[in-house]
Amino acid sequence: MLFGRRDKKDAFERQAEKVFPSVFGTALRLTRSREDAEDLAQEAIVRAYDAYDRFDGTNFKAWMLRIVTNLYINRYRQRQRGPQLGSLDDEGMIEPMSIESEIPDRVLFDNTVGAEIEEALAKVPEDFRMAVILSDIEDLSYQEIADAMNVPIGTVRSRIARGRSMLRKSLEEYAIREGYLREGVE
Amino acid sequence: MIDLAKLHALADGELSAEESQLVREQILSSEESNRELSAIYNLKDCVRTKSQVFTCEVTLAASMKRVAELDRKQRVDNFVTRYAWGISGAFLVMIAVGGVFSRNVNANQVQSSEIASTFAMVPTPASRAAAPTAYDHWLDGLLQHAKVSSDPTHLEVRGWAVGDLEGRRVVKVALRDLNGDLALLMIPGNVSEGMGDSVSSGSFVSGKINGMNSVAKNIGAQSIILVGDRSYDQLSEILSRIALRNP
Numbered sequence: 484m485l486f487g488r489r490d491k492k493d494a495f496e497r498q499a500e501k502v503f504p505s506v507f508g509t510a511l512r513l514t515r516s517r518e519d520a521e522d523l524a525q526e527a528i529v530r531a532y533d534a535y536d537r538f539d540g541t542n543f544k545a546w547m548l549r550i551v552t553n554l555y556i557n558r559y560r561q562r563q564r565g566p567q568l569g570s571l572d573d574e575g576m577i578e579p580m581s582i583e584s585e586i587p588d589r590v591l592f593d594n595t596v597g598a599e600i601e602e603a604l605a606k607v608p609e610d611f612r613m614a615v616i617l618s619d620i621e622d623l624s625y626q627e628i629a630d631a632m633n634v635p636i637g638t639v640r641s642r643i644a645r646g647r648s649m650l651r652k653s654l655e656e657y658a659i660r661e662g663y664l665r666e667g668v669e
Numbered sequence: 670m671i672d673l674a675k676l677h678a679l680a681d682g683e684l685s686a687e688e689s690q691l692v693r694e695q696i697l698s699s700e701e702s703n704r705e706l707s708a709i710y711n712l713k714d715c716v717r718t719k720s721q722v723f724t725c726e727v728t729l730a731a732s733m734k735r736v737a738e739l740d741r742k743q744r745v746d747n748f749v750t751r752y753a754w755g756i757s758g759a760f761l762v763m764i765a766v767g768g769v770f771s772r773n774v775n776a777n778q779v780q781s782s783e784i785a786s787t788f789a790m791v792p793t794p795a796s797r798a799a800a801p802t803a804y805d806h807w808l809d810g811l812l813q814h815a816k817v818s819s820d821p822t823h824l825e826v827r828g829w830a831v832g833d834l835e836g837r838r839v840v841k842v843a844l845r846d847l848n849g850d851l852a853l854l855m856i857p858g859n860v861s862e863g864m865g866d867s868v869s870s871g872s873f874v875s876g877k878i879n880g881m882n883s884v885a886k887n888i889g890a891q892s893i894i895l896v897g898d899r900s901y902d903q904l905s906e907i908l909s910r911i912a913l914r915n916p
Contacts, residue, residue, distance in 0.1 A: 492740045496733060503732075508723040521728045528732035532739055577673040579701070580708040592715040600719050618681060619716040625683045644677040651712055 495535050499528055502544040505621055506551055512616050513555045515605055523559060527551045545623050549631040552613065556633070577644045580651045591658055603653035611646030618643050671695050671702045680709040824851075824907065851897035851907065859887055873908065875901040888913050 499506075506527055511520035527550045531538075538546055604612060613632060617623045625643075629636045671692060678684050679692050696702045749756075827843040827850075834856065842853040875884045878896050884904040885894040895908045 503729050504724045525732045529735045532736045579705050597719045597721040620720050640674045644674045
């Protein structure tokens with residue numbers, strides 16, 4: 484039994500170390516505070532170990548991110564919720580990204596660097612941001628995102644679509660502000 | 670244009686094969702949809718490849734430390750939960766065995782701590798002024814010199830009390846002579862080894878009880894202890910004059 488427990492701890496540690504950048508990155512992108520992200524990531528790891536016996540053994544990263552997301556929703560969001568952070572209406576219209584854009588993708592994305600993406604992402608309202616992070620950065624399926632956010636799969640679908648549209652707009656605004664887009668367009 | 674959510678789902682590989690096929694056919698006839706799908710792919714690609722990788726070794730180490738603590742706690746909990754009945758049973762058996770052993774080995778000995786507590790336990794002797802009872806007569810019969818000691822120049826029995834020490838009847842007799850009060854304790858069993866820091870002298874054992882000098886001797890199956898504010902010699906001398914008629 485004791486050896487069984489040690490094996491369990493070793494197995495958990497190996498898996499947790501592997502997915503820790505995802506856990507910490509998601510925590511940081513959600514909380515937008517390094518201190519809160521450290522607390523959230525640490526708490527998620529401890530909770531995960533406590534519940535490790537109930538892990539079904541399929542996708543450890545998705546399971547960990549589900550814990551991080553749930554913890555964030557239950558604990559941090561209530562504390563952090565400010566006037567601009569509330570969810571927008573899930574049923575709102577999804578805007579196309581390409582039609583109204585005056586900036587070609589190549590120009591926009593070739594000039595964008597990681598820090599700008601993070602900054603633009605931080606401006607997206609959190610429910611949409613959460614969906615985009617889990618989908619585009621962490622590569623979770625819609626079902627896994629739905630489980631993590633505790634919403635129907637249809638809601639995930641619309642949040643991802645709207646979140647990407649907002650992210651694209653935010654990146655454009657940033658690029659125009661920085662001035663390099665004009666050069667790129669010309 | 671095709672439903673935008675469907676386009677995003679197609680880009681994410683979240684449509685079924687039939688739906689996927691249907692949407693792709695529609696895209697072929699819609700330039701707008703085609704451009705939008707391309708924009709979705711470009712954004713996805715940009716976010717995936719250019720988003721930063723965050724890590725924090727300190728937080729990871731702190732997390733693992735907490736996991737180790739939790740693991741230790743869970744192991745202890747597990748052990749205690751699993752073997753609680755066994756541990757309790759073992760303690761119970763140890764206590765029972767110890768009790769039986771103690772009863773058999775020390776059955777005839779009274780410990781000094783027991784003697785001291787007996788003084789507190791046995792109530793204050795009743796006054797001899799009250800009408801004599803059957804017990805008075807029994808006591809007078811027990812103490813050979815009781816009648817003689819009614820002479821105040823010798824030893825006067827002023828009262829008595831009975832208590833219980835672990836199932837043994839203990840008698841405490843209040844005595845007085847010209848030099849003041851004394852207490853005589855009669856306990857079944859052997860107290861010769863039970864008095865702390867005791868010194869044996871002939872048939873007497875002297876020591877302290879509740880800070881007072883005391884001298885004990887065995888008479889048959891009884892031990893009698895005389896306690897008073899006197900020297901050991903004085904107490905021994907008084908005790909030598911006391912005998913039990915039916916020890």
